[in-house]
Amino acid sequence: MTEQLENRRIFSLLEVTQSVQRTLAERYSSSFWVKAEMNKLNHYPHSGHCYPDLVEKQEGRVIAQLRSVLWKDDYHRINHNFLRVLKTPLKDGIKMLFCAKITFDPIHGLSLRIIDIDPVFSLGELEREKQEAIDRLKSEGIFDRNRKLTLPLLPQRIAVISVQTSKGYADFLKVMENNPYGFKFFHMLFPSLLQGERAVESIIHQLQQVARVQKHFDVVAIIRGGGGEVGLASFNNVSLAREICKFPLPVITGIGHATNETVSEMVAHKNAITPTDLANFLIERFQQSYFPLLQSEQKLLSVLRNRLGQDRRNMLTTAKYFRSVTENVILRHQHVLRASTATILRGTRQQMKKASDSTAEQLVGLQSSIAAFYNLRSSDVDLAEISLKKNLSRNWSQYSQQIDAVARVVRSLDPKNILRRGFTISRADGKLISSVDQVPPTATIETEFVDGKVTSHVKSINKYEREDNV
Amino acid sequence: MSSQSTSMSEKITYSEAFEELQKIVSEIEDGEISVDDLSEKVKRAAFLIQFCKTKLTSTEEDVNKILKTLEMPD
Numbered sequence A: 001m002t003e004q005l006e007n008r009r010i011f012s013l014l015e016v017t018q019s020v021q022r023t024l025a026e027r028y029s030s031s032f033w034v035k036a037e038m039n040k041l042n043h044y045p046h047s048g049h050c051y052p053d054l055v056e057k058q059e060g061r062v063i064a065q066l067r068s069v070l071w072k073d074d075y076h077r078i079n080h081n082f083l084r085v086l087k088t089p090l091k092d093g094i095k096m097l098f099c100a101k102i103t104f105d106p107i108h109g110l111s112l113r114i115i116d117i118d119p120v121f122s123l124g125e126l127e128r129e130k131q132e133a134i135d136r137l138k139s140e141g142i143f144d145r146n147r148k149l150t151l152p153l154l155p156q157r158i159a160v161i162s163v164q165t166s167k168g169y170a171d172f173l174k175v176m177e178n179n180p181y182g183f184k185f186f187h188m189l190f191p192s193l194l195q196g197e198r199a200v201e202s203i204i205h206q207l208q209q210v211a212r213v214q215k216h217f218d219v220v221a222i223i224r225g226g227g228g229e230v231g232l233a234s235f236n237n238v239s240l241a242r243e244i245c246k247f248p249l250p251v252i253t254g255i256g257h258a259t260n261e262t263v264s265e266m267v268a269h270k271n272a273i274t275p276t277d278l279a280n281f282l283i284e285r286f287q288q289s290y291f292p293l294l295q296s297e298q299k300l301l302s303v304l305r306n307r308l309g310q311d312r313r314n315m316l317t318t319a320k321y322f323r324s325v326t327e328n329v330i331l332r333h334q335h336v337l338r339a340s341t342a343t344i345l346r347g348t349r350q351q352m353k354k355a356s357d358s359t360a361e362q363l364v365g366l367q368s369s370i371a372a373f374y375n376l377r378s379s380d381v382d383l384a385e386i387s388l389k390k391n392l393s394r395n396w397s398q399y400s401q402q403i404d405a406v407a408r409v410v411r412s413l414d415p416k417n418i419l420r421r422g423f424t425i426s427r428a429d430g431k432l433i434s435s436v437d438q439v440p441p442t443a444t445i446e447t448e449f450v451d452g453k454v455t456s457h458v459k460s461i462n463k464y465e466r467e468d469n470v
Numbered sequence B: 001m002s003s004q005s006t007s008m009s010e011k012i013t014y015s016e017a018f019e020e021l022q023k024i025v026s027e028i029e030d031g032e033i034s035v036d037d038l039s040e041k042v043k044r045a046a047f048l049i050q051f052c053k054t055k056l057t058s059t060e061e062d063v064n065k066i067l068k069t070l071e072m073p074d
Helices: A013-027 A072-086 A119-139 A167-177 A199-212 A232-236 A238-245 A263-267 A275-413 A415-420 B014-030 B035-057 B063-071
Strands: A003-005 A008-010 A032-040 A053-058 A061-069 A094-105 A109-118 A157-162 A186-191 A219-223 A251-254 A425-428 A431-433 A444-449 A452-457
Touching (some): A013 A094, A032 A061, A072 A109, A072 A119, A119 A232, A119 A238, A119 A263, A157 A199, A167 A186, A186 A199, A199 A219, A199 A232, A199 A238, A232 A238, A232 A263, A238 A263, A275 A415, A275 B035, B014 B035
Parallel strands (some): A157 A186
Antiparallel strands (some): A003 A008, A032 A094, A425 A444, A444 A452
């Protein structure tokens, strides 16, 4: 309701906005196609409507921007198309070609109502972006870098970038852990978003984490499963792909089937496509070592057996030969010894006989000499004996006469003969007395006669005057 | 390329062990080795085979150690 205040016409806000609305509606009565970048989708789940921010950039600077609206039903329909064609839903940051109508209303102001979005354009855009990414990486010289890394002979330690609850991750683990050869792997999960707005930065962050502990790992496995083809767009992102190119360990991708390979899959060391195949690939690598290992073991054993068998046979043969040769030698020596012994014996006996004979001769000689000598002496002795006997008998009769003479004298001196002549022996106290001095005055004396003894008492003693008694 | 630490007194990687083993086996097959060397080589080969087999079926990496490293600031 227009007011009049003094000379000025005063309008309410509603009047102003409605006027703008009428003007714009008149001017922009039909829809038209617009090319712009959808910075943010701004989808509100409770109402289902989206309010995308649209921008146009030139050399990175925003030169135009406008808010837009996408009503729920339109959104659903368009999203469905997008999924069908691009395998990705509407999301932030896509360049699009859309059909829109200018709208203005007093409350919400100016807006662009999006009626339809052409997915083919966006697809083309995506393809273009993808190709741009590839070109950029090639020009930086790093496109092949990860592929040129050498996969270790034994890719035993695996850093897994995946979602904990991912079916792909579960499949991967199952194959790894149930491998029939008993191969042992070490794997550690670095959880990450693999889809949606934040996927790229999340994956890059985890790659950087793995890089910090790279000496504990041999490979990186990026695993995704069960999402079909939707959500692979993140893997065309140039920053993510670059991170993979420059990564110091081989990166293997198992993120699912795609009609065309994503950039990340192209630059990865190997694209195993599915998580199961990724696991099998690793197990095969192990087998590539394992079978030669077993073979080597077998070869070693059989060669050894042969060699040792051969050597043992040689050894036995040599031993036998050695033995027979030695026996011969010993026998020969024994013969020689025996012969020598016999010879020695014979010789010795001969010598001894000779010696003994000569000794015997000498003995005989000696005997005869002694005998001769003895005879000589014996006859001397005989002669001497004869002469001795003669002398003796001569002297004997001489002596015998002399002895007889002496015997006669002695007989005559025998006290008995003296006693016979009348002499007597006097004794006092048993003692022979030959002098009156020897007779005690009052003693008894004993007188021996030739035929007996008389005992008498001394009456008196009369000593003669000294005279010679002959 | 990461090298693996082992608890054996000798630090050797799987690749090195594998290569050495192949070499020894071919030497033995060629019959170039004398009986004395044979004993040495066989022992070495047996050791290498055991080493490789062990590597295939066991690993010493520790998750906790890695987590600790990651927890530390860059």
